[in-house]
Amino acid sequence: MSILHIVNKSPYEKNSLDTAVGFVKNGDTVLLIEDAVYAAAKGGSVAAKLDGLDVSVLGSDLAARGIAEDRLIDGVSVVDYSGFVDLVEAKDSTQSWL
Amino acid sequence: MSILHIVNKSPYEKNSLDTAVGFVKNGDTVLLIEDAVYAAAKGGSVAAKLDGLDVSVLGSDLAARGIAEDRLIDGVSVVDYSGFVDLVEAKDSTQSWL
Amino acid sequence: MPDVKKLMYVNRRAPYGTIYAWESLEVVLVGAAFDQDVSLAFLDDGVYQLTRGQSTEGIGMKNFSAIYSALGDYEVTRIYVEKESLEERGLTLDDLQHLTWEDEDEDWAEKESIRLVDRAELADVMSNQDVMFNF
Amino acid sequence: MPDVKKLMYVNRRAPYGTIYAWESLEVVLVGAAFDQDVSLAFLDDGVYQLTRGQSTEGIGMKNFSAIYSALGDYEVTRIYVEKESLEERGLTLDDLQHLTWEDEDEDWAEKESIRLVDRAELADVMSNQDVMFNF
Amino acid sequence: MKFTIQVNEGPYQHQAADSAYNFVKAALEKGHDIFRVFFYHDGVNNGTRLTTPPQDDRHVVDRWSELARENEIDLVICVAAAQRRGIVDAGEAERNGKDATNIADGFRISGLGQLIEGAVQSDRLVVFGD
């Protein structure tokens, strides 16, 4: 069964993303919201942690933090809250890595 | 002037200790309280970060977490709240790395 | 929807520094009455919740560590502890409480509740859950 | 005790995810009336507070980023930004707002408020403060 | 689809309450059911009617109350967590000898079983916290 891994903490401040990516299996998606969106910014030292994963980022949290979409690492999908709801529906369960 | 660097977060969860130790100068003391006391436990992967620093640990927080004093890395001083107050008095200022 | 769901309580925080560990345990105790298929996972700083010898007189907070050993009586018998989290913290299973449960089907034989698993194994278990509770 | 103290506001958190950045800024604005020797430090995720182009309509929260550019008017003229924190996050000064103040003693010449410092330099500045505020 | 939402943090200090609200609103707009929103830990502080946020900021508590009124959402505050943090309705005030209440419109106080029930009865549990 597939999991939506929700991460909401800055990867520079907390270990949540580090742990979360260790639990991602084929078919899972990582959704970055709140301060976790910084993880998907190009040039950041943590960006490589997302390599090869299916990653979505909440667009309104990106905009709030001034991260333009062209500053995102390749392959990341930007979703709105409606897309967030769709992801929850599409996966069999959710795990919030608080 | 000397600083008392107060760290209260687990070094395995947050980056506070990492940053704090980068700011320690000669004459400063690092005081570990609350979940930060785990940093001073022998065998932990972060213990080396305290090498060469003047480190105190709050004894009641150690006891709450079941860390016996003989499980502490060498050179760490155990203080009670009265000792915490003395440290604040002895240093010129305090910086809480929240 | 199945009558019985697989519920996992995912514990990633140290005790006392925040209340999440204790209020999470309160959910587990209440949840035991719901006859679901329950397991607990302890990883990251969550492994600290299970350490022996906690003594909270000095900080004036309630010591709830003894309650973990009563989980068997609540029919909570599967407690996953992540190996990598223990090792990173310099801990072994000997540093944790010895948690057991009594198997009614085998003449109340005492069995181990804690299952030491590595991250990949725990990820497999997690992927088979219907619901994860996060605190 | 000196009449004028050196006060430093130490900012280490990203904006919006928590309120610390905003409520810290509120302290700075109120504190400006006290005629003390004030500086601000931005390090770790605190450097994100100063980024350009923040737009909060989508999350429904108040956008306070414009207020940083008014700090000069509050006579807050020394804003330390830690180099290592910027680099770790793939940021440069160009990603931050351009913060200035006008020097009354030099015919209101416009001057830079932001001082890019490395960790060792910031540690030196910090060791000369009387009080650090932490949020 | 049927969702239960758990909110672990209070208003303003953390974005969790905002994210949860925006998620619930989007789910409703897409025609999903919100079986319950369960407020736990400091999340119980979402349910006090005594807040007065600045006029240029959102009103987190009123937003929940309106959402509950317009969509008949079940907003449940955990009683044990509420007692620790001082969120009180008329029943709790009487039981615990308190001289005031502060619960907001549309919220009710109940037990932790409501969270488990929500998780079991819903298709998905989504947790927002710190």
Add this chain to the structure above:
Amino acid sequence: MKFTIQVNEGPYQHQAADSAYNFVKAALEKGHDIFRVFFYHDGVNNGTRLTTPPQDDRHVVDRWSELARENEIDLVICVAAAQRRGIVDAGEAERNGKDATNIADGFRISGLGQLIEGAVQSDRLVVFGD
């Protein structure tokens, strides 16, 4: 020596309020002065009289009130932070049209200037938070 203490988190959720209390008590026992305890951010939630913690746990709010009564400690709640979180005294209730108050004995609500003043007037500021 003269101390001002800042508390950034509410009762029970984080240990900060406990650590601050234990520090203040120890400082008083050693003969130091506590110029002020300033409650900011969620720290303002330390000042509600509506909590009813379990009987086998400490009562964080009452402990502050007793400390203030016995030692004449100035416990100040930030007004801006309190408005966001719903901590209300009689004056605030009237100003903001609230039908109840919840402030605990020994606390008073005032402005952020009280924090700056505390830092300037004291020998040390010690901050407890998350």
